[in-house]
Amino acid sequence: MKKTLSVEGMTCNHCVMHVTKALKGISGVTSAVVDLASKSAVVEGGALDDAAMKAAVADAGYEVVAIA
Numbered sequence: 001m002k003k004t005l006s007v008e009g010m011t012c013n014h015c016v017m018h019v020t021k022a023l024k025g026i027s028g029v030t031s032a033v034v035d036l037a038s039k040s041a042v043v044e045g046g047a048l049d050d051a052a053m054k055a056a057v058a059d060a061g062y063e064v065v066a067i068a
């Protein structure tokens, strides 16, 4: 399963690292690739829970505004 998240609030590569770490910390997530320019994160894993991803990103200080 693969989902693309739109993430608001990232301004630099440290933000990218924080979001990447937050997403990779969710159980079931096998890969998370965050892109600053497009404000997106492509997450892959077995069962991706939208609420869990939103919560993890929010905990890191950023906001998921859309999940596709």
Ligand SMILES: [Cu+2]
Pocket: 010, 011, 012, 013, 014, 015, 016
């Ligand atoms: Cu930053």
